[in-house]
Amino acid sequence: MESSDLARQAFASAAQALAAISAHFGKRVSQARIEMALPSGADESEATNFHAMAGEAGLVGDALDQDISCLRGSHAPCLIGYVSAHGRKKWLAVSQIAGNGLAVCATPDGRSETINLNGVASQAGICIWSLAPLAGVEKTMSERAGTQTGLRAFIPGSDVLVPVVAATITVNILALAIPLATMNIFDRVISNNAFDTLWALAIGVALALGFDLTLKSMRTLLLDKASARSDVILSNHLFSRILGARMGARKAGIGIAANSLREFEGVREYLNAVTLSSLGDLPFVALFLLVIWLVAGNVVVVPLIAIPALFLAALATQGRLRKLVDGSFRDTAHKNSVAIEVLGGIETIKANRAERWAAQLWERAVASQLSHSLAIRWWTSLSINLVTTFQGLATISVLVYGVYLVTAGQITPGALFAANMLTARCLGPLAAIAALLSRLHQMRIAYASVRSLADMEQEHAPERELVVSGPIRQSLAFEGVTFGFNPQLPPVLSGVSMSIAVGERVGIIGGIGSGKSTLLNLILAMHEPASGRVLADGIPLTHLDPAEYRQNFGSVLQDPAFFQGTLRENVLLGRSDIGDLEIYKALEASGALAWVRRQPLGLDTPVGERGAGLSSGQRQTLALARAFAGDPAFLVLDEPSSDLDMASEAALVGRLKNLSGSTTLVLVTHRPALLEAVNRIVVLEGGRILLDGPREEVLQRLKGVVEERRQSTQTVSLQVSA
Incomplete structure (x- = not known):
């Protein structure tokens, strides 16, 4: 078994154990939801993954450096991990520890069993984590969701902040060494020919410079590591927020969303080690x-005047930059949208000889974005040049004013040189801050763009404890469901009421735009009805944990997506509960096994970006295999034979007919042959149910409706011609 499969199984076992401990504390969190909290898998340490999963379960954990034999009742509840004889990492959810090595293990459904820990102690790879409820779980989770993308997340933790502050204090004190040494050399060494003092000062300054270099390097290294850690955590968190957002909350197009993700890099670069050092x-x-x-x-007096003047110079250009940055962001988002649409539809463009049209779209987008970019660069450069000019003016002003004070005998020449150097040092961080101010609005726009993604309404609101219902045992039901994508347009579905019993085989048919695919999306809890309810075993879907609920389903949507990777990866999509034998079983059920067997690399065959390495029929059968994998209780299929030939479609119908009696099938199709696999048909028209009943009865009634409308149309035509 591959290491990635072992890791997935270990995470699944840990998630199940965490769900059990969470249930022990009276909070039901599904295993699927906990697994979704994994940061990035293999690239993260086990501790990082564990903390992320525990946090999603409403728990906080600490590793215990204890032998199992030393565990006492005060150590419970805890998780005990070990490597089994088959090399698999397993976790036990220990809720109570009694004497004689006995312990009570909890399960997610609230049951418990007693085990002997002495038997576990002989296993390899023992690790123990103590667990406790996260204080103020709802508040903490909500804050984590809403503020981790904030600027405060870039502030280093105490493990980094303390040495960085100490290094900063020391570096700035050492910065006095050269000015003070210069003053003493001019005022005392030269006039007294004190060469011993000269060399003592020189050696002291050299040591200070070496120490300064070491401290600055260490400070930069610490800040860069802290920034990298924050970057990983925040980028993973941001992407998880995007994945967890409700479909209805996705207002922006793909191009704008991709640009917003890119802008995260701008925020990160703005708040890098140089910025933090300057602050x-x-x-x-x-x-x-x-x-x-x-x-x-x-x-x-000179630097006291120069400091506000320097900031005013930096702020003078901000008004103009603000307008330009707003326009540049819109243009960049539009350019990304054009690029994604054109590259994604390149075959359509070539087939319709639309290359010139696409090139014109790109040229206009680039020209508009470039004009804003050039203007931003000019005004940013002007701001930086103004700051540099004020630094130069401050330097010459110190010298001019200082000369008068030297000739008046109020200060020494050495003091003047020291003051000049200190003025430059004084204005250095201010100049860096002024340069940051020139980019402040760009960062604010980027941050607002990133935050708009992070603040999208989530399918699983952190403050809600959704129902973990398990398998659907009775029915799915629609009660007066109305749904539309745009409030300004007529609803796609209107007043739909129907029930689908477990084990039923239902076909959904209807004309274009009648709401068939939308009905399937509502079954899969992709959207919430504007009015009415969709219920599973009498529980509204809005009350259920969506990740747990969707485990009931295998689905093929209208436009199934494929991802760069292998056939195996595109069937599994990260699922850890399906092995290769089950994949082959699903491939056989979908009709894909015949062409997969011909591939030299088998399941390791790359499919290309968006499945570009496969034919449309191969993609269709692979999507079906993904739906069949794991023998789901519900199959939801939207036009599953649209790209299949007649022989493949006939074979698919035969397989659907032979589904186990407990499997529920909901099928959208325009192909009459597929209706042989169902025993009930629902006809949609204009978002409403026109007919619903046994297959033969509905088909017969539908013929009557069609004939009646045909005759009505002929009558109207005769009246018009008359």
Whole structure:
């Protein structure tokens, strides 16, 4: 078994154990939901994955450095992990620990069983995690969902912040070494020919510079590592928020969403180690001003005037930059949309000889975006140049004013040189901050764009404890369901009421735009009705955990998606409960096994981006295999034979007829042959149920309706011609 399969099984076992401990504390969280909290899998440490999964379960965990024989009642509840004889990592959810090595293990459904821990102690790879309820679970989870994408997440933790602050303080104190040494060399060494003092100062400054270099390098390294860690956590969290968002909350197009994800890089680059270092140096401007006043007296007036002038120079261009950045973001999003649409539809463009039209779309998008980009660069450059100019003016002003004070005998030449160097040091972090101000609005736009993705309404609201219902045992029902994608347009479904019993075989037919595919999406809890309810065993779907509920289904949607990877990966899509033998069984049921056997690489055959390496028929059978994998209790199929030839379609009908009696089939089709696999037909027209009943009865009634309408149309035509 591959290591990735073992890892998936280990995560599934841990998720099941965490669900059991969560149930022990009175909070029901499904295993599927906990597994969805995994950050990124193989690239993360086991501890990182465990903390993420425990947090999703409303728990907080700590690793225990204890032998199993030393566990006492105070250590429960806890999770005990071990590697079985077959090399698989398994986890036990221990709710109570008694004497003589006995322990009570909990299960997600609330049951318990007693085990002997002495038997577990002999296993390899023992690890133990103690668990406790997360204080204020709902509030904490909500805050995590809403604020982890905020700027505060980029602030290093105490393990990094303490040494960084210490290094920053030391670096800024060491920055005084050269100015003070310069002052002493000009005022004392030269006039007294004190060469021993000169070399002592030089060696001291050299040591200070070496120490300064070491501390700065360590500070940058620590900040970069902290930023990288935050970047991984935040990017994973952001993507999980996108995946977990309700379909109705996805207002932006794919191009805009992709651009918003790209803008996350802009936020991260803005808040990098250089930015944090500059912010850390900012408080020490007051120290440098104090030293200037101590050694050069009134010369301190010059940097005191230069500091606000420098900030005003940086702010002077912000108004114009704000307008340009707004326009640039819209243009960049539009350009991304054009690129995605054109590249995704390149075959259609070539087939319709539309290359010139597509090129014109791209040229207009690039020209508009480029004009804004050039203007932004010019104004940003102007802002930086103004800051540089003010730095130069501050330097010459210190020298000019200082010369008058030197000739008046108020300060020494060494003090003037020291003040000049300290002024440059004083304005350095301010100049960096001013440069950051010139990009502030760009960062704010990028942050707002990222935040709009992170704040999308989630399928599983963190503050809600949704019902974990398990398998559907009785029926799915629609009660007066009305649904539309756009409130300004007529609803796609209107007042639909029907019930599908477990084990039924239902065919959904109707004209174009009658709402067939939308009905299937509502069954899969992809959308919420505008009014009415969809119920599973009498429980509204809005009350159920969607991840757990969808485990009942195998589905083929109207436009099944494929991803770059192998055949195996595209059938599994990350599922850990299906082995290769079950994949072959699903391939056989879908009709894909015949062509898969001809592939030299078998299940390791790459399918290409969006399944480009497969024919349309192969993609159709692969999508069916994905639906059949794992023998789901419900099969929801939308036009499953649209790309199949007649022989393949006939074979599919035969397989659907031979489904086990407990399997429920909901089938949308325009192909009469597929209706042989169902025993009930629902006819939709204009978003309403026109007919519903046994197959033969509905087909007979439908013929009557069609004939009646044909005659009515002929009558109207005769009246018009008359």
